[in-house]
């Protein structure tokens with residue numbers, strides 16, 4: 001089976017090279033020619049554990065090629081649409097890239113006799129596949145879905161920072177099909193890919209498959225906002241610690257321990273835009289999305305809890321030197337889309353602080369965005385040197401491993417605001433003035 005991936009971002013490139021690694025012939029089509037040039041040289045344009053190694057392997061075995069031309073994908077049996085679906089200014093979903101991809105796939109298929117399958121992997125609002133996608137494909141290909149063209153939805157659940165592992169070991173596969181054949185072809189493809197370890201596979205209609213993706217993301221985002229709200233209450237409750245509370249809550253099997261880590265809120269390219277998109281979709285249907293709006297409200301405010309804590313510990317922030325540890329929206333990635341660190345840095349600058357930042361992977365991306373508005377350190381130790389206070393904004397393991405005495409040794413005054421609960425309060429409090437999200441004022 002020959003496969004084509006349209007859009008070589010986090011999802012497209014990762015899935016494409018994993019498929020190629022397992023022996024499929026894969027072509028990746030990408031509009032950004034710089035990306036294609038890099039990928040063709042074996043350089044992953046995004047930092048993702050194991051991705052570059054797999055890419056190099058797939059290229060060397062000639063199982064994967066990247067191209068800017070849809071014509072190079074003409075022989076594909078299955079086309080996966082993996083282009084971005086960003087937010088529009090009103091929060092609704094921008095489907096222009098999906099429409100564009102469908103047009104080009106359709107034109108490519110118009111020259112072919114065989115019945116190909118198109119699978120929508122991009123996150124799209126319910127109903128998109130049976131309306132916009134179907135219409136664009138049929139128009140451009142002069143074929144009919146369900147007759148000489150198969151169409152299905154196959155939402156993606158991988159997490160950045162663990163994208164390769166998630167592709168090889170997903171919890172489940174969801175396939176939406178309204179016409180019957182595309183879903184069967186995809187099921188066969190995944191049986192070949194996973195063999196005896198094929199994950200539970202759910203087949204449903206396209207609308208449900210699209211909704212499952214949104215519902216999954218808003219559930220996860222809601223858990224984060226809920227535990228963050230509990231954290232904010234704990235923070236003002238003498239003796240409370242949200243870490244202990246979450247541990248106890250997570251032992252309840254009806255709740256479970258995942259996604260109960262309080263912090264500075266979620267960021268990234270998925271949760272913020274997907275919560276907004278589902279809320280806008282709901283409003284369009286006349287449904288008031290009370291929960292979704294609250295989830296967003298808590299999350300929008302959460303990064304500023306770090307500033308609040310800094311103010312509590314050092315007083316007036318004007319003229320202070322702030323060290324920010326962590327820039328990427330989560331560890332093990334260089335992605336800074338909707339990163340909490342950026343909101344914190346901008347607020348610190350508004351308060352008149354000078355800011356020094358360090359991240360193991362994302363510094364260059366932030367430098368492109370903020371330039372010389374802030375300073376960039378080459379290491380965590382350099383970052384905290386002579387700082388008045390330090391905010392941990394991303395939970396990289398590297399920060400977890402920093403010895404408490406280093407804050408005492410390097411900082412002007414050792415003041416640590418732990419936005420991601422990476423330190424043991426008892427151990428660090430011996431060496432530094434310490435405050436953390438969800439940690440109550442024990443002394444009052």
Ligand SMILES: NC(=O)c1ccc[n+]([C@@H]2O[C@H](COP(=O)([O-])OP(=O)(O)OC[C@H]3O[C@@H](n4cnc5c(N)ncnc54)[C@H](O)[C@@H]3O)[C@@H](O)[C@H]2O)c1
Nearest residue numbers: 007009010011030031083084085097100101122123156160
């Ligand atoms: N990033 C994640 O963790 C993740 C996880 C699950 C689902 N998703 C969903 O998957 C989709 C892709 O996300 P991503 O993070 O990989 O996006 P991305 O922005 O990293 O990559 C999308 C790529 O598509 C390319 N592109 C745009 N229009 C194109 C076209 N017409 N033809 C060919 N290429 C085109 C872009 O240049 C870009 O490289 C989104 O709908 C997203 O919501 C993302």
